[in-house]
Amino acid sequence: MNIERRKIEYVTEIIGEFRGLPIMFFGLAMCVFSIIHYLSELDAQKRNHYGRDLTYSGTFLLVCLLFYIFAVPKIRGYYREKYGQAQRKSSLRDKLKCLFYLVPWLIAYSGGTRIDTNFALPVSVTVLFIAIFAFGLWWANQRGVSNFFLYISAVLLGLSFLPWEKIYLSITVLDDYSGRMAFYTAACYLFYGIVSFLFGAFDHWLLVKTLIPVVREGEIYESV
Amino acid sequence: MSLFKEMTELDKLLHEPARLAIMTALANCEAANFVFLQSLTGLSKGNLSSHLTKLEEANFVYIEKTFVGKIPNTSASLTENGAKAIGEHWKKLDEMRTSAKSWKPETEHAT
Numbered sequence: 587m588n589i590e591r592r593k594i595e596y597v598t599e600i601i602g603e604f605r606g607l608p609i610m611f612f613g614l615a616m617c618v619f620s621i622i623h624y625l626s627e628l629d630a631q632k633r634n635h636y637g638r639d640l641t642y643s644g645t646f647l648l649v650c651l652l653f654y655i656f657a658v659p660k661i662r663g664y665y666r667e668k669y670g671q672a673q674r675k676s677s678l679r680d681k682l683k684c685l686f687y688l689v690p691w692l693i694a695y696s697g698g699t700r701i702d703t704n705f706a707l708p709v710s711v712t713v714l715f716i717a718i719f720a721f722g723l724w725w726a727n728q729r730g731v732s733n734f735f736l737y738i739s740a741v742l743l744g745l746s747f748l749p750w751e752k753i754y755l756s757i758t759v760l761d762d763y764s765g766r767m768a769f770y771t772a773a774c775y776l777f778y779g780i781v782s783f784l785f786g787a788f789d790h791w792l793l794v795k796t797l798i799p800v801v802r803e804g805e806i807y808e809s810v
Numbered sequence: 811m812s813l814f815k816e817m818t819e820l821d822k823l824l825h826e827p828a829r830l831a832i833m834t835a836l837a838n839c840e841a842a843n844f845v846f847l848q849s850l851t852g853l854s855k856g857n858l859s860s861h862l863t864k865l866e867e868a869n870f871v872y873i874e875k876t877f878v879g880k881i882p883n884t885s886a887s888l889t890e891n892g893a894k895a896i897g898e899h900w901k902k903l904d905e906m907r908t909s910a911k912s913w914k915p916e917t918e919h920a921t
Contacts, residue, residue: 594834667845669846672841672842673842796850798848800845
């Protein structure tokens with residue numbers, strides 16, 4: 587398909603979906619909370635006090651919920667007013683697309699973090715799965731539009747080979763199971779957050795670059 | 811038919827740049843409103859309105875006018891006819907582009 591036609595299709599996808607600025611926010615929130623979470627875990631361990639996970643997850647969910655209730659309608663209104671509205675064609679492919687978002691994250695979160703915590707592999711499985719997630723985003727959404735996420739995926743693939751065990755040991759003085767688990771969980775959230783933030787930023791940038799903001803429709807449209 | 815003769819016989823109603831942009835945009839979504847088409851094509855309101863009228867008259871586009879609160883909202887979508895026409899038009903253009911890439915003067919003379 588012609589690249590310009592694919593771009594038009596891509597823009598109708600962004601405008602018709604929950605994309606752009608809201609995703610940027612969720613990505614940013616995930617990055618911030620991953621750091622807060624890790625620091626609180628470290629603090630809890632030093633004091634031999636566990637069970638802070640719920641505080642972290644609860645606050646994160648509350649912030650996201652408040653953002654969804656109050657800010658998302660405003661962002662969507664801003665997009666609608668500036669760039670109009672397009673209703674997407676729904677297909678089975680689109681419905682299955684959400685699996686690209688959920689499955690790698692679940693695998694990275696539940697599987698990758700446990701593998702990294704229990705086995706000292708030369709590669710971080712958590713980061714590797716997020717590299718696969720970035721590749722999935724490119725394959726499902728941006729193929730034919732931009733190779734930006736293909737590069738992100740390659741960078742993450744490279745990062746997965748960093749000596750994460752040494753990094754962990756240099757960051758924390760505690761070398762036990764829960765310390766490792768907290769580290770890899772935080773890394774999972776951090777990288778997932780960065781990828782989500784970049785994905786939202788890319789969508790927003792493409793939207794702004796492709797569409798020309800117009801004033802609200804008036805009564806001029808009378809001839810049709 | 812020769813490549814160049816085919817080019818001159820393209821459907822002018824669809825091949826006009828603004829209408830081609832409108833039709834291509836609509837082919838990629840279920841429906842789009844006036845503001846979206848305007849921001850995508852960069853056309854003025856009057857221009858876009860006139861092109862949409864032509865496309866509606868040709869039964870390529872279906873126009874629906876509603877109100878969102880107090881604000882008028884004009885939504886456009888392709889008719890079955892329009893979806894078929896734009897699909898065939900792009901197919902023809904893609905084929906022509908492929909033929910044009912491999913075209914040589916001798917080939918044209920030989921046919």
